[in-house]
Amino acid sequence: MTRIGSMFPEIWKHLFKKRATVLYPFERLNVPKDLRGKPILDEQKCSLKCKGACAIDCPAKAIVMEKVEEKGSRPVFLLDRCTFCGQCSESCPFGAIKLSEEFELAQYDRKSLVSKQW
Amino acid sequence: MPAENEIQDKLKGAFGERISELKTTRGRRVFVRVPPSLVKEVISYLKQDLGMTHITTITATDVGEEIEVLYHFLCRGVTVSLRTSVPKANPAIDTITPIIPGAVLYEREIQDLLGLKVKGHPDPRRLVLPEDWPEGVYPLRKEYKVKVEEG
């Protein structure tokens, strides 16, 4: 049985409902817990001695190890390359990297996306 | 009897010493090596006697002095992988499109990316590389090194 205009009842019902589009950035949605956002380094836990397990496994080459005096090296995150996959957090043997829920990271200048958190 | 063991036994029975490295690594997988001259005969046997209906893809790998070509077929739920090797200096192989028309794009791909010469192919144009790509340069061969540019 064919008919025409079968979506009209649906459209009529939706005229009285709330709009489905969210006017971002004027309205913001709550993000779920454990959203994969910007990586955060916990300085206390980072051992300085490992050869950069996080940098070896990063698929986007977004972590560079920078020397810290004579003690070893710590990671610096290049947020313009980071894909927010979370592999650095899993590869770190000391649990020093966690992904936060911050995702609004856009900047005008590439240099301001180099995140040195120590 | 599981399907892969049945297929293995039938292949051994039909071709005996002419095929080698016949193995079943796990359920529904069979691997076998055939010489290049026997490829079309084995594929016709698979189609007529073992109910092969579908070719999944054709893989070609550079193993040094030779190029190894693997045909992956589907026979009654079992993936049968037929392996054959051709020398890199003269990588010629016959087309299988008269037996399986669906293999036409896969043969173009290995011709384009690895330099295999598929004899008798109905449409031997490039598949993925651009028209102005230099002749004789095959990206998937081990000699071809990728230049890394840090951006």
Next chain:
Amino acid sequence: MSVSIPIGPQHPALKEPVNLTVTLDGEKIVDIDMRLGYNHRGIEKGSESRNYIQNIYLTERICGICNVAHTTTFCQGVEELLGLEVPKRGLFIRTLLCELNRIHSHLLWLGVAGHEIGFDTLFMYSWRDREIVMDLIEIVSGNRVNIAINAIGGVRRDVSDDMRAQILQGISQLEARSQYYLDVASTEVTFLRRTEGVGKLPKEKAIELCAVGPFARASGVEYDVRKDDPFAAYPYLDFKVRTSDRCDVLGTAIVRALEIVESCKMCRQVIEELPAGEIKAKAPRKVPPGEVVSKTEAPRGELIHYIRSNGTDRPERLKVRAPTLANIPSVLYSLRGGYIADIPIVFAAIDPCMACMDRVILLDTDHGKTKRVMTWEELRQHGMEWYADRKG
């Protein structure tokens, strides 16, 4: 006298570029040829210089819509090379995300098909319902696209109890909506006119040209890797393989709508039967030498990864055959004998993920060298107007 039309690769609006050359006789298509490769990124070569963990993320980016299928196939293959057994809970969570991804892909397709024939209402409403699925995926994995839930040895994140409650609620909403879309697709006259009898592909030709996925199942070919070569948790689930005997574009729409309903049932089964236990087994970094053929059912059809390892932590060879490539000879066959106005919808029927057409350049060999360039937008408009004039 026949006219040859090259359809070029530059297009500002839609997905990926492809080039078609169409030979016409009036408005009927006599022959059609395709040129691919505009989106070739060298992923197979790139995978040889990355270790297995980095390769999970590289294979994920082969396709944005079927990304779970690519990581599942890759991780499954490496697990087989390592001889690793994935804990049951990990397999169930993997399957849950495969099915949620399939629902998302089919709802996206429904919207795109509606858009190609000018039925923008269907487009907007099905994409709004797609947001339900994307929110569920975000809750479980932390991201809407590029889900990255798979790791070698299992999955990376667990499903908690309130996530389970939210997923069940979302699934009930989706089931109701997909029944509604099935109803619209099979009875709405505007949809039927553009899709019934269009792009016919008989069953024997579908088997001969090795078509896969919902496109082949719409021609009656019963081939689904989830039933014939089960992987992940599919051996424990109870579901039907949906086919249709229509052999045309309407058949593909009906098969996809029925598959959304089946996937909702499967997700419900997975959530209700989720076993307790670990989600991941520890995997070594170096993989012993060997080779493996790994197959799964992506939303678009059968996906295969062939991996060869050499004892180091990098693969020797990775070969990927995405399902759209397998469907191209069949779609070119089904377009012959059709009208130029049918090109957008018939091409959309294979749900192209790797190849999509762009600008139509009309080269009139009859009248010399006049070239008229039509954009994709103009081709869609032409299709809608042509049908409106023809059938009143």
